[in-house]
Amino acid sequence: xxxxxxxxxxxxxxxxxxxxxxxxxxxxxxxxxxxxxxxxxxxxxxxxxxxxxxxxxxxxxxxxxxxxxxxxxxxxxxxxxxxxxxxxxxxxxxxxxxxxxxxxxxxxxxxxxxxxxxxxxxxxxxxxxxxxxxxxxxxxxxxxxxxxxxxxxxxxxxxxxxxxxxxxxxxxxxxxxxxxxxxxxxxxxxxxxxxxxxxxxxxxxxxxxxxxxxxxxxxxxxxxxxxxxxxxxxxxxxxxxxxxxxxxxxxxxxxxxxxxxxxxxxxxxxxxxxxxxxxxxxxxxxxxxxxxxxxxxxxxxxxxxxxxxxxxxxxxxxxxxxxxxxxxxxxxxxxxxxxxxxxxxxxxxxxxxxxxxxxxxxxxxxxxxxxxxxxxxxxxxxxxxxxxxxxxxxx
Numbered sequence: 001x002x003x004x005x006x007x008x009x010x011x012x013x014x015x016x017x018x019x020x021x022x023x024x025x026x027x028x029x030x031x032x033x034x035x036x037x038x039x040x041x042x043x044x045x046x047x048x049x050x051x052x053x054x055x056x057x058x059x060x061x062x063x064x065x066x067x068x069x070x071x072x073x074x075x076x077x078x079x080x081x082x083x084x085x086x087x088x089x090x091x092x093x094x095x096x097x098x099x100x101x102x103x104x105x106x107x108x109x110x111x112x113x114x115x116x117x118x119x120x121x122x123x124x125x126x127x128x129x130x131x132x133x134x135x136x137x138x139x140x141x142x143x144x145x146x147x148x149x150x151x152x153x154x155x156x157x158x159x160x161x162x163x164x165x166x167x168x169x170x171x172x173x174x175x176x177x178x179x180x181x182x183x184x185x186x187x188x189x190x191x192x193x194x195x196x197x198x199x200x201x202x203x204x205x206x207x208x209x210x211x212x213x214x215x216x217x218x219x220x221x222x223x224x225x226x227x228x229x230x231x232x233x234x235x236x237x238x239x240x241x242x243x244x245x246x247x248x249x250x251x252x253x254x255x256x257x258x259x260x261x262x263x264x265x266x267x268x269x270x271x272x273x274x275x276x277x278x279x280x281x282x283x284x285x286x287x288x289x290x291x292x293x294x295x296x297x298x299x300x301x302x303x304x305x306x307x308x309x310x311x312x313x314x315x316x317x318x319x320x321x322x323x324x325x326x327x328x329x330x331x332x333x334x335x336x337x338x339x340x341x342x343x344x345x346x347x348x349x350x351x352x353x354x355x356x357x358x359x360x361x362x363x364x365x366x367x368x369x370x371x372x373x374x375x376x377x378x379x380x381x382x383x384x385x386x387x388x389x390x391x392x393x394x395x
Contacts, residue, residue, distance in 0.1 A: 014044075015055070016101035018108055021045055023055065035065065035073040036187075040111065053096070056107045056187070060100070077107050080187050086153040086161060091146035093184040112182055115354055117170035117233065123357050125240050133305030134338065134345035135353050136237040140311075141334035142181035143173060143230055148327035150186070151223040155194070162192035164221055168229035169210040170236065175354055179347030190221070208282045209244055213289040213318055216282075217265045218272055224320040227330055231315030238304055243297065243316060244288040251284070254291045262290050292318075307337035 009015075013025045023041040031037045036056045043050040058077055062070055077098075084095030096108045117139065124131050147168070153161045167188045174182045212228035214221050236242055246254070258266060269286045297316045301309045311333050317323050324330040338345055 012042075015039075015041060015057075015104075016099050016106050018097050018099050018106075021050065023053065023106075023108065026052065029054075035062075035070075036077060036107075041108075052111050054109045054111045056109075058105045060103050060105060074105055076187065077105060079191065079193060080189065081107050082193055083161075083163065083186055083189060083191055086155070086163075087150060087186070089146050089149040090180070091142050091182055092149065092186075093182055095186070112174050112176070112184055114174040114176035114182070115358075117173045117175065117237070120175065120354055120357070121170055121236055121240060123354075124237075127357060129357070130240050131237045131357070132353060133238050133308045134341045134343075135350055136234040137308055137334050137337045137341065138345055138347075138350050139173065139175075139181055139237065140230060140234045141331050141338065143168070143183050143233075144227075144327045144331035144334060146183045147223070147226050147230070148331060150189075151226070151327055160192065162190070164190045164223060165226050165229075166190055166215070166221070167207065168226050168233065169207040170233055171207065173233065175350060177351075179349075179351035181347075181350075208278065208285045209242060211285065211289070212320075214320065216286045216289040217269050219265075222320060223327065224323045224325070227315055227323055227327060228320075230330075231312055234308070235300065235312055235316070238308065239300060241300055243292055243300065244285045246284060246288055249288075251287060254287050257291050266290050305337075305341075307340045311337060 009025050011024075011026060014022050015025050016023055021043045024044055026040040026042055029038040029040060036058045039055045039057060040052055041055045042052050056077060058070075058074055060070075060074070065073065081095055081098040084097075087095075093112050094110045096110065098105065098107050100106070120131060147165065150163045150165060153163055155161055163186075165183070165186060165188075167185060168183070172183060172185050174184065176182055208216060210229045210232045212221065212225040213219070215225055232243055255263070255266075266287055270283050273282045273286065294313075294317075297313055301312050304312065311330070314333075315323055315330070324333065
C-alpha cells in the first residue's frame with residue numbers, strides 16, 4: 001500500500017494541504033545527508049493542476065535516527081520556515097509555509113528554475129575557458145544584495161536576527177531564465193530567533209570546499225563568513241580553481257608549516273569532522289584553510305580583471321576583520337567593478353554569456369552543460385577593460 005512517506009508512493013498522491021491548495025507528489029529529487037527528502041509537488045486547486053513547487057519532507061519518527069537527532073533535524077527545518085517570514089528579497093528563493101500531514105513535516109518553497117552556477121562552471125571547464133569577470137561581478141553583486149538583506153533582518157522588537165546563510169556555494173545560486181540571480185536554501189542558516197534550539201553538532205555546515213577558515217576550524221562565525229564563501233564562488237567562476245584545492249601540495253608539507261596553535265585547531269577540527277562522518281576530503285580542506293597564505297591568493301588571482309582581483313584579495317583574507325565589513329560594502333565594491341568593466345553588464349548579458357558557452361559545450365561534448373531547469377599587486381595600466389572582456393566566454 002502506498003503511503004505518503006514510503007518510496008513506493010505513486011505520482012499524483014496528495015501529500016498535504018496548505019491554505020486553499022493541496023499538493024500532489026511528482027518525484028523525489030534527493031535525500032540529503034541532513035536527513036530530509038526533497039520532492040517536487042504539484043499544486044492543485046478546485047480548478048485542477050496549478051504550478052509545481054519544492055517540498056522538503058521529514059517523518060516525525062524515523063528508524064534511521066534516534067529521537068535526539070530526529071528532533072534536531074526537525075528543529076532546523078522548522079527554523080527555516082520561521083526565518084522565511086523575515087526574508088523578502090527578489091534574489092532569495094521564497095519558503096511558502098510548513099505543515100504536518102500523516103506524521104510527516106513538509107516545508108514548501110518555490111521551485112527555482114534556471115541554471116545552477118556549478119553547472120555553468122562545469123560547462124566552462126569542458127570548453128577550456130572560465131566565465132568572464134563581468135559575469136562574476138554581476139553574480140557577486142546580486143548575491144551580496146541578498147546576503148545584506150538576510151544579515152540585517154530584525155525581529156518585531158527590532159532585535160538583530162543574526163542570520164548567517166552558512167552554505168553559499170555555486171549549487172545554491174541560480175541564473176534564472178530571465179538572467180536574474182537567486183540565492184536558495186537557508187536550511188543550514190544560523191540565527192538568533194527567540195526559542196531557537198541547537199540544530200547541529202559543531203561541524204562545518206554546507207559545502208566545506210566553500211567554507212570560510214573559521215567555519216572549517218570551528219571558530220566563531222559572523223556575516224563576514226558568508227562573504228568569504230562568496231569570494232570563493234567568484235574565484236571559481238573566473239579561474240575554475242579553488243583556494244582549497246591542493247593537487248600539487250603534500251599534506252606532510254602543509255602540516256610542517258603549522259604553528260603549534262594552528263596544529264591544535266586542525267587536530268580538533270579533524271576530530272569534529274570524523275565524529276560528524278564528513279567526507280574524507282574535508283580533512284584536506286581543513287588543513288588548507290589553516291595553511292593558505294596571502295601569496296597563494298595573489299597567485300590565484302594574478303590574471304583576474306584588476307577591480308575584481310582587488311575585491312577577491314580583500315574577501316579571501318584569513319581574518320574576518322580584514323575583509324569587507326558588510327555585504328552592503330561588498331556590493332558597492334562589486335558594482336564599482338561592473339562600472340569599470342567598460343560595457344553594460346547585467347541580467348541580459350549574463351544570460352547571453354551562459355547560453356553562448358552552453359551551445360559551444362554541446363558542440364564539443366554533450367555532458368555537464370547548463371540547462372534552464374530546476375534543481376545553479378595592482379594591474380598594469382596597459383590592460384584595458386576591453387581586453388579583459390575579450391577573454392571571457394564570447395564567441
